[in-house]
Amino acid sequence: MSKRNNWENKQNARERLRAEREQQAKREKTRRQFLVAGTIVAVLAVAGGIGYAATQLGGDSGKSTNAAWKAASEQTLVKPANTAGDKGTEVVIGKKDAKHTLDVFQDMRCPICSVFEQNVGDTIDKDVKDGKYKVSYHVGTFLDRNPAIAGTGSKNALSALGAALNVSPEAFSAYNKALYAKANHPEETKDDFADDAVLLKVAQQVPALKGNAAFEKDVKDGTFDKWALEMSDSFDKVKDVTGTPTVKFDGKKVTVETGQGQGVPMTAQQFESAIAERLK
Template sequence: MAQDKNKKRVSARERIQEAQRREQQAARRRQRIVVSVSAVVVLALAGGVALAINTGSKNDDKGAAAASAAPLVVPANATGPDGTVITYGKADAPHTMEVYEDFRCPVCKHFEAANGQTVKEITQDGQIKVEYHLAAFLDKNLGGKGSRTALAAAGAALNEGVDKFKAFHDVLYANQPDEREDGFGDVNHLLDLAGQVPGLKTDAFVKAVTDRTYAPWAAKVADAFNSSQVTGTPTVKVDGKPINLFTGNAPASPEQFTAQVKQVAGLQ
């Protein structure tokens, strides 16, 4: 009996040690991911490359799979195949600017801080429309659910209006948490941020965010990004041609960005 008890104690201790070993390995993997992403941030700002590299695959986590199984509700004002695109500006504008982003992407924040207002202004003469293609692969790369939760909330904003979506989009980037944190995974935090957009927090919006009504749509949008062959964010194209978002070690200035866009679109 004593030997059996000793064996049980040893077995329990071994199980605990094995669990601790696995957790340490997982922690080291998470640390390597964070260090890699932070290193790419430096490279992105120094060399003008896109920050976030899509190393995930379609529906490769449980959250995305669960969202895919729920009823699909497409927000009003969604455009493109299966409603997976958000078009800002005049729908029949002769030129198109495609913007590929992930709400958790730090260099997307740098781009938005430098040229988010410029993107808006470029649409005002009706010559260029903007098509947003949004991703959620940083949830897979970094862990958490902030990208897809923010994307679902953006769907609720889109349902309220394209201008509401753009304003909420801008607020999210202005208040983006550190990439090592998953602040956008908290719907209450997203609702607090939505309060910065006048008229956005209707009862319908709050319910849609709280109930994750547009989570299945967000999964479809993320899948569409994964199928786009665009491998990094931020990426901007005008009429299918890429725009250089960084010059030297800094984001392109509004003047530099605008000049590139107009040159590619033949508007100079």
């Protein structure tokens, strides 16, 4: 009896030892997994940091880097023709003697601005032609600074718009419309406008810009990069504009009831009704 108990005790001891070893092995495996995971995270963090630094500090991709735009900020300011103001940040399209002014605030990467232009742009063009009002454009680049989609496309497209404005106000309006066209406007998360080749390809849809060597040179050389930064700074100083598109008529925001509160008129009918009310 005592021998059996002694054997059972030894057997139990062996089982406990085996169980403890298995637990220890599991703990070691878990520890190794954490170490490996931690290493991967660290590597990814470093890689992410390098990627972020490359975005911020530049590389070999020209104006698609923020280093190039930092250099642009130190350029001598070249203002496009057909602008006004000390730094050329007043961009007004339409008859100078028009009694009313429509202020349009936009970002060239903004997808809602694209929809607004597609739906309402023709109405605005007609009203401007008819002399109902002139349009003052305020173009920001805040989407380039959004950490989730950081890039340089807003600035680069704005600089290209400056090159179009240097050709003529009509070229500016047509190019603005072309950049926002459904077939041309990239998703918000894609920084396609950082590429001069993309901007120049879209420009071929505008008769005044198609094959225009001077315009192409200004885009490639970044002639109006400094001006684009000044335009962006001017946009940022307007404190009551917190998103794009924003539209003002004679200094007061134009809004309509959307069912979720007040919002920008996003259809031609909504816009026409809102402006007609202001013109009474």
